[in-house]
Amino acid sequence: MSKPEPVRRNPEKGYVAVLGWSLNAVEALDRFDRRYVVVAPDWAEEYCEKNDIPYVSWNFERLNDRSMEIAETLQKMGVDVAIPLYEETVEWAGAINSVLMGNPRLFGQAMLLRDKALMKRRAQLGGIRVGIFEEAHDKDDVIRFLKRVNQTLLKLDGDPNDPIHLKAFDKAGCLGHRVIRTPDEVDTIPDEEFPVLMESHLDGWEFAVEAWIFNGKIRFLNISEYVTLGYSVFVPATPELEKFRPQITQQIEKLIKAFEIDFGFIHPEYFVTSDGEMYFGEVAYRPPGFKVFELLERAYGFNAYQALVLAFDPKTTEEEIEAFFPREVDDARGHAGCFGVYPRRRVVSELSMPEETEDHDYFESHELTAPQEETVTKRTAFGTHWGLVYFFGDNPHQMRDLLKRQEELDFYV
Amino acid sequence: MKPSNSDSSGGNAALVKRLAALDDATQAMAETRDFGKHLKLRRVLDSLRRVMLQPGGFAAVEARAADLDEAGLFHGTDWATPEVLIPALSGNGLHSENADTVLIEAVSELRMLAIATGEYPHPMVSAEDARQFLTQVMATNLALLFTPPNEEERIKQGRMAQLIRNLFRHLGEKVGYESILDRLVEEIWRILRQRPIQVEQVQHLITQIAIYRSDPDIDLGSAGQGVDRLISSLFGTTEACREDPGVEVYRERLDAMDANALQYEAAGFARAMHDTGLVSPYHAVLLRFLLDESDYLLAEAMGLSSTGRDCMLRYHDLVHRLIEAAVHPQTAQSIYGLALLLDRGILYQPPVAPALWRQIALPLSPYAQERLTLAYGSTPAPGARLLSGVLSILGLPLGVGQGDNPTCQSARALSMWAYNDPDYLLQVLVWAARDDEVIMHFEGQPISSRESTGGVATTLPTDLDPVSLIAVPHLDRIYAEMGRRCADRQGDPHRWVNPEFHGWSSARGFRINVDVETGKLVELDEFLRHFYAAYHPHYNGDQPLIHPQPAGVAVTDSAARYIGWHAITILRVGLDPQDVMRLYFYNPNNDSGQDWGDGVVVSTAGHGERFGEGSLQFEQFASRLYIYHFDPLERGDPERVPAEEIDRIIGYIRRSWGADRLPAGELQASPEPSSGCPG
Structure with missing residues (x-):
């Protein structure tokens, strides 16, 4: 095996800026042919200098009067496009790209993608099915919404309520996501979490999509199957979910149209109900959490961060992007999945990988670490898992059952 | 990555698959610039471990040593520069609690092996230096070549303890044993002097040595005095x-x-x-x-x-x-x-001969037959294999070992019965081998090994002598169930479990010097004085111990740090040839000769030990004791024990496992670890 050759960066291709610090992303860009620069808070500076990583210091707070400064800095450097890595940098990318590309509409688009309430309205206007939703500014709003939703469902007094979901407007994924069933539970919400978006509960099969878009067209569409939301995901999905691919593709095309997305990467979530109807949940204009990019690389062999660069770079050619992506499902070498571990006991003292897991043919690796404290914090909202366990294998059904099975095992005792 | 030319996967499908994952992970690491290597490390390490757990895995990793090295596995660590590695330090890596450290060390050894065999020409290390390095590593870690993991290793390392043993076997077979022969032979004799029932590991090593000696290309010179006797006793x-x-x-x-x-x-x-x-x-x-x-x-x-x-x-x-x-x-x-x-004369005990006749004719359950066949093969038939095991255990009651299993109580019970109550042992064995069910009573209530759910061990053992192989799973479940029935009682469950489990001869009086709630030491002075009054001939009216008694010790490592609780049997107390009062005991661990730190070194020969006994000076033993049984009707003279003697013992305790358990005001107690194999 040879040492990695220093990559020759092609001056004919685009020059990209990534917004936010992700070592995985930097590592991938470092061995790709585009010129790149990392825009990240000043704590990353020393590391970047030490390792010859092109770097511009910027602290991403709320957009303010100085926001033009970073756009102009990047413009002077000759940067063609900014790529957001985290939810918090999506609006920054929109603002910067509207300057770099001379297209003010991009900023408005980013704002739509950043606010869950605006996003839902826009989707609804575009003819996409969504559940019932409302903004809440205080606890009374939540109680009222819970009652109204259950009234709509023709529930009688004493029937168990259908739950509602509460989400922060502008946070990624599961952060701040709560499920409320009774008015009593409303009291547990801290005041500082308001305002929030409230949604009716949709019963159905939830899944996520990762779509790379270039010149307004889908270039690669992955369907990520959740085994249990917040715990596990794998790619490619089972044939049962993949059979919806034509409908899903249609839905994504609607979304592209509704949000006027010309390039880049989106990560929407949907429910499919038992009668095959698709409901839009939300969409993000940035890489997904839960290491789906890593899973895609394991399953298909292409680097999803490099794909991101291709889809954002205006100088990418049709041929280049065609050649880069494999065929969905057909070209996968197997199914890659991961499981997020939450301790099941209240008090834990050590990490103890179940032999059943470790010995399984599909098991690949894990990034669990020894517990830092002995008492496990009770989960109120959908909390953060303690680490991921990775699997890879041929059979999607076996993968699904294996991931499900992990929920019954103790990784911390 | 170039395909490896010397894969020894030999049709092992699991290995082939795991190697594919390893190669993929190695490739990903190789493509990454230095600053990102650690992102790819996790998968490489996990794949390595899975490969090395498979038969043929070490050879496969050895063949990939150069690739792994160049991909950057050792990047940023001391192992990145093999030319400065020190053989004496490799033991620390191999015995680390951190599985990743063990893996890196293991791959480092395999890299040396690849360099030594010329597979991997290394710019800084010659083949001769690499061979020399490995020889020294083996010489300083001889125990890894032929004893199963002890309590300490099992608790700290889990499965890695076995992995490094397999690694050493691979190294030994590739490098050769000639340069470590003298020490190896000495160690074999030390093990054999304890007369274990299971000698397969020792036989395997002797066979290896014999093969080397018969190779005309290897000049052993004057090495290996005493090896002739070993080889000839077998071949x-x-x-x-x-x-x-x-x-x-x-x-x-x-x-x-x-x-x-x-x-x-x-x-x-x-x-x-x-x-x-x-x-x-x-x-x-x-x-x-x-x-x-x-x-x-x-x-x-x-x-x-x-x-x-x-x-x-x-x-x-x-x-x-x-x-x-x-x-x-x-x-x-x-x-x-x-x-x-025959020499023990136990056939003269009336029930033993008829019980052996029954054993000869015993129909084994299909399950028992299957387990015996799985462990030892089909020749001779399972019944004969079990009978041979019966002869061994009755001849060598102190030769029973727990293997690589946390079942020291069951091993101890089998040993105690073989020593003291052989017809009862034969009865339990019949129930286990013929009926697949052993029923024991706990305070009048029957406990069936079949109904009881889980034992201390989570998997079925295979590395035991035939009698233990069949009986231990039953005993282990019953023992665990007895413990569960005491779960809501105040204090330590061994007080009730030990006499009910081992039999009437285990005394009902019970003392413990650890407070179960807090883990702190309590009533140390009284605990020790009564131990002297019950066991020490100078304070118990010169009464030799009649029945072997279960006891619990706090095992410490060679630096006197607490490892875990461990079950042993007190066999006898007496003056050794040097006129020092010693306590002789049975340790179900496979090798009794252990260094417990602070000068407390368990001796297995040279101090009046009989085969299979370990011994310590009485006060040193008392300093590691935490549970014992005694007859409350025999008072002895606890008051006569000199205070200086008690103080000396407390000094030993303070310097070892008691360091953080001393009563309030001294030091903070640590929470009770849930590990070990308690008394």
Whole structure:
């Protein structure tokens, strides 16, 4: 095996800026042919200098009067496009790209993608099915919404309520996501979490999509199957979910149209109900959490961060992007999945990988670490898992059952 | 990545798949610039571990050593510069609690091996240096070559403890044992002096050494004094099998011998067997042959004492039948068990002979047959294999080992019964082997091993002697169930469990010096004084211990740090040849000779120990004790124990496992670890 050759960066291709610090992303860009620069808070500076990583210091707070400064800095450097890595940098990318590309509409688009309430309205206007939703500014709003939703469902007094979901407007994924069933539970919400978006509960099969878009067209569409939301995901999905691919593709095309997305990467979530109807949940204009990019690389062999660069770079050619992506499902070498571990006991003292897991043919690796404290914090909202366990294998059904099975095992005792 | 040219996957599908994952992960790491290497490390390490757990895994990693090195596995660590590595430090890496450190160290060793064999030409390390390095690593970690993991390693390392043993076997076979031969032979003798029932590991090593010696290309020089005796005790014990001719040829030669020649053969085997504790397969051929010759020669061939000879003659038919059924070349080791069984005279206990007749005719359950076949193969038949195990355990009650399993209580009970209550052992074995169910009573309530859900061990053991193999899973479940029935009681459950589990002879009086709630030491002075009054001849009216008693010790490592609780049996107390009062005990661990730190080193020979006993000076033993049983009606003289003696013991405790358990005001107590194999 040879040492990695220093990559020759092609001056004919685009020059990209990534917004936010992700070592995985930097590592991938470092061995790709585009010129790149990392825009990240000043704590990353020393590391970047030490390792010859092109770097511009910027602290991403709320957009303010100085926001033009970073756009102009990047413009002077000759940067063609900014790529957001985290939810918090999506609006920054929109603002910067509207300057770099001379297209003010991009900023408005980013704002739509950043606010869950605006996003839902826009989707609804575009003819996409969504559940019932409302903004809440205080606890009374939540109680009222819970009652109204259950009234709509023709529930009688004493029937168990259908739950509602509460989400922060502008946070990624599961952060701040709560499920409320009774008015009593409303009291547990801290005041500082308001305002929030409230949604009716949709019963159905939830899944996520990762779509790379270039010149307004889908270039690669992955369907990520959740085994249990917040715990596990794998790619490619089972044939049962993949059979919806034509409908899903249609839905994504609607979304592209509704949000006027010309390039880049989106990560929407949907429910499919038992009668095959698709409901839009939300969409993000940035890489997904839960290491789906890593899973895609394991399953298909292409680097999803490099794909991101291709889809954002205006100088990418049709041929280049065609050649880069494999065929969905057909070209996968197997199914890659991961499981997020939450301790099941209240008090834990050590990490103890179940032999059943470790010995399984599909098991690949894990990034669990020894517990830092002995008492496990009770989960109120959908909390953060303690680490991921990775699997890879041929059979999607076996993968699904294996991931499900992990929920019954103790990784911390 | 270039495909590896020396894959020894040999059709092992699991290995092939795991290697594919390893190669993929290595490739990903290789493509990454230095600053991102650690992002790819996790998958490489996890794949490595999975590969090395497979047969053929070490050879496969060895073949990939250069690729792994160049991909950057060692990047940013001391291992990145093999030319400065120090062999003496590799033991720390291999015994680390951190599985990743163990893996990196293991791959580093395999890289040295690849360099030594010329597979991986390294710019900074010559093949000769690499070989020298590995030799030193093996010499300083000899125990890894032939003893199963002890309590400390099992708790700290889990499965990695076995992995590094397999690694050493691979290294030994590739590098050769000649340079470490002297130390190796010394260590083999030390193990054999404890007369374990299971000698497969030792036999394997001796066989390896024999193979090296027979290779004309290897000059051993003066190395390996004492190895001849070991090799000959297995392969060329007597004149007629000197050149290891094979059992058929040997059998033919016997036909042609006169009484004198047979006498010579018999005496030769008996001497070797009693000298080493090892039995040659040829010995089995001779013994079976002598069944039709003369009882005199039979007794000679077993090297019996006058007691043993009497016993054999008195129970002539039984002994003949036992040899016919149990003694085969594959089970030759049982001859030593039979000889000692006869010498112990236990056949004179009325129930033992009829119980052995029952054992000979015992129909085994299909499950028991399957487990025996799985562990030992199908020759001889499972019934014969089990019977040979019965002879071994009854002849060598202190030779029982727990293998690589956390079941020290069950091993201890089997040993205690074989020593003290052999017909009860045979009864339990019948229930286990024939009925797949053992029922014991706890305070009047029956406990079935079949209904009881889980034992201390989570998987079925396979690395045990035949009797333990069948009985331990049952005993372990019953023991655990007894503990569960005490769950809501105040204090330590061993108070009730030990007497009910081991039998009436385990005394009902009970003392413990650890407060179960807090883990702190309590009533130390009283605990120690009463221990003296119960066990020490100077304070108990010179009363020798009558029945072996269960006890619990806090095992510490060689730096005197607490490791875990461990079950042992107190066997006897007496003056050693140097007139020092010593306590002799049985440790179900496979090697009793352990260094518990602060000068407390368990001796297995040279201080009046009988085979299989470990011993410590009385006060040193008391300093590691945390649970004992005693007869409350026998008072002894606790007040007469000198305060200085008690203080000395407390000093030992303070400097070791008691450091953070001393009563309030001294130091903080630590929360109780849930590990170990308590008393």
